[in-house]
Amino acid sequence: MAQTSSPPEPALDRPRSGVLAAFLNFVERLGNLLPHPVTLFALFALGVVVVSAVAAHFGLEVDDIRSPERGGSPDGKIRVVSLLTADGLRRISTGLVTNFTSFAPLGTVLVALLGVGVAERSGLLSAGIRALVLAAPRRLLTPTIIFAAVLSNTASEMGYVVLVPLAAVIYHSVGRHPFLGLAAAFAGVSGGYSANLLIGTVDPLLAGITTEAAAIVDGAYASGGPKEVLATANWYFMAVSTFLITIVGTLVTEKVVAPWLGDYDESRAEDGALDASRGGLQELTAPEKKGLKLSAIALVVLAIGLALLTLPEGAPLRDPKFLSNPEAAANATFVEKIRPALKSVVALIFVFFIVPAVVFGRVTGTMRTDRDVIDGMSKAMASMGLYLVLVFFAAQFVAFFKWTNLGLILAVEGADLIRSFSLEGPVIFLPFILLCCFVNLMLGSASAQWAITAPIFVPMLMLSGYTPQVIQAAYRIGDSTTNIITPMMSYFGLILAFATRYDKKLGIGTIIATMLPYSAAFLVGWVALFYLWVFVLGFPVGPGTELYLAR
Template sequence: MTATGPATRPANPPEPPEPSEKLPRLLRAMAVIERAGNALPHPFWLFWILSALLAAVSALLAALDVSVVSPETGKTVAVQNLLSGEGLAMATSTMIENFAAFPPMATIVVVIMGVAVAERSGFLAALMKRGVSRVPASWVVFAVAFAGTVAHVASAAAYIILVPLGGLAFRAVGRSPILGIVVAYTSIASGYDASPVPTPNDAIFAGITTAAAKIAGGDDAYVSPLSNWFFNIASSLLLALVITLVTRLVLNKRTDLDPDPDADLEDIGALELSDRERSALRRAVLALFAGLLALTATVLPTSSPLRGEGGAIAESPLMDGIAAFVAFLFLLTGVVYGTRAGSIKKAADVPKLMAEGVKQMAPVLVLFFAIAQFLAYFDWTHIGEVLSVNAAEALKNSGLPIVVVFLLILLLLTLVNIMVTSGSAMWALAAPVLVPMLMLVSVPAETTQALFRIADSGSTAITPMSPYFVMALGFLQRYRKSAGIGTLASYTLPLAVAMTLAWTALFLLWWALGIPLGPGAPVR
C-alpha cells in the first residue's frame, strides 16, 4: 500500500465482472469488494465525515458525563463537546496550526525532495534494472522480489518502474513474463512496508504514531522514522524468500503461464544500461558509500555533536534529523548520477526536480489537511483517551494473552485494508485508539506500528480497490489480453496469504525474543 497519490490508470481498464453463479468464487468476491469499496467516499471527504460524526458522539458522551481516571496522571479526564462554543472556537481557530504542526508534514516534504532527485534523474530506475538483470536464472525470482522491497523508496514510482521490469527480467532468462509481473507486483504491494532502506512511508507512519502516542505518553512522546528499521530489514529478506518458495512450489505448477501467441513482447534490451548510464550508476553508488562513511565517521566519536546526552545514539540530534540525512543521501546520489548521465545539465535542474517531487505529493498533502483536523479534534475531545483506558482495562480483565490481542488486531486491520487502501488514512484512523490502548498494557508505540505494517501490506496485492492493482492488470494484459481482475487476484492470492502468515510469525518471534525493532525502539 502506498501513501502517495494514485498513479495513472491504464486506458480502458476492464469492467469488474458481474457476480453470478457461473463465475469462480474468488472472482465473485473480488467483484463484491470492488463495488463496496467504490461506494466509499474519497479519503479526504471520509475524514470530514468522521469529524462530523466525532462531533455528534462527543456531544452525546459529554452530556452523559463520560470520563476516566488517567493511569498516567491520576486525574479525571472527561469527554469534551466539540459542538460546544469552546469546541467550535477551537475547531475553526486552529485549522492552520493543526495542518502546520501535523507530524508527518515537514518530514515527508523534506524526504520526498531528496527522493525526487534520485528518482527523476534516473538513478533509482537504473539501480533496479542493474539489480534484476545481473543475476543467474535460478536467482531471478528472489532478485525481483527483493528489488520490490527496496523499490518502496521510490513510493508510487516503484510500481511503474519495477512491474514491467519484472516481466522483462523473467523473459530474459526464459521464464514466463506473466509470472515476472505477478512476482514484481506482489512484492511491492504485499510487502510495501518492509523496506531495508528508509522510505517516505516511514516518516508518515512515525509522525502519525507520535501524535497517537502523545495521548497516553504525554507531549514528550516521540517515534523515529527508523523505529522499525531492524524489523524492516529482516522482513524484506523473509518476504523475498517466501515469494521465491511459493512461486517455485505453487505458481510454477500453473498451466496458464504462457503469453498469448500474438502478444507484443518488449525488447529484452530494455533491461540493459548504456555505457554512460553504467558509469553514472557506479559514480552514484560510490558517492552514496562516501556519504555514509562520512556520516559514520562523524557519529563514531562519543563526543560527536550528532550524539545525545552521554554519547547516546537513540535520543540524539542524529535521530532527530534522520529524515534530513536520508533526503541528503538521495539528493547526493541523484545529482551525481544525473550529472554524469545527462539528466541533470545545470544546477537549476536540481530544484526543478525537487519541486516536481513535491508536486507529486500534492494529493497526499491535501489528504493530510483533513487528517490533521480529525486527529486534532479527536485529541481535544479526549474520546481517544477514554476509549484507550477502557479498552486497556477490558484487555487486562479479559485475561487474553497479548499475542491473541495482536492477532485479533492484525485480522481487523487486514480486513479494513481491503477497503481503505491508503496507508496513511488507515493508520490515522487506527493509531489514536490502538497505540495508546496498547501503551497502557506496556506495549510500545513502535511495536503497534510494526504490527500495523503487516496488515497495511498483506492484503493489498489482492484488492481491486488499489489503483496499482488496475495498473498491474494493464501490464499483465500486454501478455494476456483476456486477463481480468480475477485472473490477477488468483495469481497474487497464494503469495499474499503466505507473506502475511510468514510476516506475522516473524513479528511474534521478534516479540518473544525481545529484539529491538530499531535504534532505541524496544519491542516490549
Template sequence: MDKFLSFVERVGNRLPHPFFLFVSLSLIVILVTAIMSGLEMSAINPKTGAEVAIKSLLSTAGIQFIFTSMVDNFVKFPPLGIIIVAMFGIGLADKVGLLPVLIQGSVSKVPKPFLTFTVFVVGITGSIASDANYIILIPLVAMIYHSLGRHPIAGAAAAYGAAGAGFDVSLLITTSDALFSGLTTEAARLIDPNFYVSPLDNYYFAVVSVIVLAILGTFIVDKVIEPRLQRTLAVDADVKVEPPHQLSDLEKKGLKNTLWAAIIFVGLLLILILPSTSPLRNPQGGLVPSPFLKAFVPILFGFFMTVGITYGKTVGKIKKLADIPAFMVDAVKELATTLVLFFVIAQFIAYFNWSSLGQYIAIQGSIFLEHTQLTGYAMMVVFVVMSAIMNIFMTSGSAQWSLMAPIFVPMLMLVDYHPAFTLAMYKIGDSTTNIISPMSPYFSVCLVYMQRYKKDLGIGSLMSIMLPISISFLVVWLVLLLVWVAAGWPLGPGVYPNL
C-alpha cells in the same frame, strides 16, 4: 471467485473518496463529542489515574478551537514536513532516472537460478520508487522470463507480488516509512505528548521480513505458480515483445560515480557520528535514543540529494544548477493528492485529541482487551487479519492508517505495546492483500501487462494467480511477527514490542 470479486467491487465503489471520508468522520466526531459531553462521560486513565472527560466540539471553546486551529492543525501535522523533506531527495533521484536504472540494472543481469529471489528483493525494496516500481518492474521481469523460456506471466506475478504484497517494508528507508512514523507519532501523543516514532523503529524487523518474504515468494512462484501456468495457461502464439532495454555506457558510468558518491557520503557520516562526543549522540555517548535517530529524515534527504545530483550530472539530466530545484518541484507535485488528504486528516486527528475522545476510546478499549484477555498473540492475529481485510476495500495505506492509528496506537500503548509494534502489525495486513484487491489501481496495470502474453486473461485469472502469494505472505509474515515477539528481539534500534 466471481461473487467475491463482485462483492469487493460493489463495496469499494460505495466508499467515498478518502477526502470526503475524513470530512464525514470529522463531522461525526463533532456530533459525538457534543452528545458524550452532555452526558458527562469520562474514563480513568489506568496508567496515571487521571480522569479523562469528553469535551464538546460544539461548545464555545470547541467552536473556537475548530476555527482558530485549522491552519495550525495542518502546518504542524507531523507527517507533513517529514514526507515533503524526504520526497525532495528521493524524488530528485527518481526524476533524474537513478531509481529506474537501479531497478532495471538489479534484475536484468542476474543468473537464472537466482532470478526470482532477486526479483522479490528488488521489488520489495523498490517501494522507495513508488509508482515507478510497478510500471518498470512488471513488464521488465515478464520480458526477462520470456526471453529465458520461462512463463512470462509468472514473471509478472513475481514482480507484482513483490512490489505490492511487500510494499510496506524495504532494505532502505522509504517515504512510506517517514509517512507512517509521522502518523504513528501523532497518534501516540494522545497518550504521551512527547512520544516520537522514528522511521528506523521497525528497521530490523523490516530487513528480516524482506529476506523471509523473498525466499517464500521464490518458492511460491517457482514451485507453485509457474508449474501451474505451464500446464494450464499457454502464451499466445503471436506474442512479440521487445527485449529489455540495455544500460548505456553513460548510464553505467552514472551508476559507478553514484556508488562512489554514496561511499563518500556514508564515510563522512560515520566520521561525524562515531566519536562518543558527537553532537548527534546522546549525553551518555549512545545512539539510542539520540539526535541521530531524530535527524534521520534530513540525513536521508542529504544522501539522496548527493547520489541524485551525482547521477544526474553524469548522464546529462542536470546541466545547470537551476535544474536541481526544478526536479525537486516535479517530485513534490506528485504529493499534491497526499497534501490535500493530509489537510482533512490533520483536522480529524486534532478533533480527536482536543476533545479527549481518542483517549476515552483508547482507555475503554484497553480495559476491554484486558477483561477479555485479548492482549497477547490472539490480539496480534486479529489485528493483522482485520487490517488485511480492510485493505482490500481501502487501498490507500495512509488513509487507512490515519483512521486506525488514533484508535489502536493509544489503546495498545495502555496495554504496554510500543506504537512501532502496532505499526509493524498494521504493515503486514496493509501489504499482503494489495495484490488481490480490484480496487487497487495497480491491479489493472498488472492485468494489462499480463494480457500482452494472453489477450483473454481476465480479472478472475489474475486473482487466482496472485492468491497463493497473498495468502502465504500473510500467514508466514504473521508467524514471523509472533516468533519475533516470543523471542523478545528488538524491532529497531532500542525499540521492542513492549513499552
C-alpha cells in the same frame, strides 16, 4: 494530479473466479462505493465533531490508569471532549492551519521527494533500476523487496517515501503490475513494522512504556531498576519475524495478489508516471554506465562522511547527553546513542539522492544547469498535488479524533471487555492481540496505542504469570498487522497518492482489498510463530529475558 468525475473502477482483466477472488472483488467494490478519499476524510472529521458532542452530552468517561508522565489525566478519568462548544470551535478554527502543517508525514514526504525528483529527472533512477534488475535473479525480486522493506523500518520514512514507490517502478520495468510491487513493499514496511534484524527507534520507546506499566505490579521494573525492560527485550523474536514476514509476504504477493490484480493497462496511468520504467530492460548506454560508476563513488564519499559524523564518540550526530553521563551510555543501545542521526534520515535521503543525481546528470548530459535541478524538484512537488489536498483533510480528522479522546475511550472499553472474559493460560493472548489489531485501526501511533493499553494489559497478564517482555512482543503483532488496511495510518494517504499515479481511477477500496490478504496472512502466521516460539519451544523473546514470572 489528474482527477476524474467517474467513480473508481477495478483494474481491467481482473479475475472473477474463485472464492478468494470473489471476496476481494466484493471488498474492492464496497470500498470504492465510498466517496473520494478527500471527501471521506472531510466527512470523518465532521462526524467526529458531531459524535463528540453527543457523547459528551451523555457524560461518557472511563478510568485512566496512565501516569501523568504518559499523558494521564490528573483526576484519573478520560472524558469525551465536545468540539461543538465555544472552546471546541475556537480550537478548530485556530488549529486548522497548524493541524495541516504539523502533520508528521507531510514535511518528511515533501523534503525527501525533492531529492527523489532530481534523481528521476536526471535519469539516475531509471538507469539504476535497470542495472539492478538486469543483475538480480528475477525469482528473488519479491522476497528481496519485502525483506528490504522490513529492514527499512529502522528508519521508517525511508521505506515509505523511497522503497514503496521504487518497488512500483522496478516491477513495471520487468513487465509486471506496478501496483503489485507497491503492495509488496508497503506490506513489508508497514505490515511488518515491528519485525527487524536490528534494534530500531520504536524499541526503546515501547520498552519505556512497558517498564512503567510493569512497575504498577512490581516496583523492581521501574526505570533504572534491576528488572527494567530494555530496548532489546524482543530482539530474538522480532529478528526471526523478519524472515516470517518475508516468506509469508512473498507467498501472498505471488499466489494471491498477483493473480487477483491481473494484467496492467498502461492507459490508466497518469502522464509521466511510467517514464522511469517505460522501455523495459534496455541495456545501459556507455554514458549511463560511467554516470552510475561516478554516482556510486559519490555515494561512498557521502557514506564515509556520514560515518565520521556518527560513529566516533562525541561526533555531531550522536546524542550529547551520553557524553556527560557515562553510566547511561554504558546501558544505552547503539541506536539510542545515534538517535540524532536517525532523526536526520529525511535530510539524509535528500542529500543521498540529490548529490549522486547531479553527478549522473552532469556525466550523461541530462543536467547541465541549476535550472534542470530545480525542474526535477518542481515536477516532484507537482506530482504530490492530490497528496497535499488529502493530507489537509486527513490531518483535521486525526487532530479532531485525538482532541475528543474517542480513540482512547474505545481502547479502554475494549480492554475492559477482554478482562471480563476472565481467560486463563496462553489463550488469553489471542483476544489481546486481536484487540490491539482493532485499536490500531483507530490509533495509528504505536506509542500512543501502547501508552493507553499497556497500563491495563501489562499488569493483568503479569498477574497471570507472564513477563512484560512477552506481553510486549504479543502487542507488537497486533500493532503491525492492520497498519496496511486503515486510513488512520499516517502514510496511508501517501500510498494512495503513489497508487493513483499508476491508476487514475483507483479508489480506496482497491488498496484495502489488495492489502487485506497480507494483513490476514501476517496476523495468522505471526500469531502461530508467537505460540510456537513461547509456549511450545519456550525460547526467550530477547536476550536475558524470561517467559514466566517467578512464583
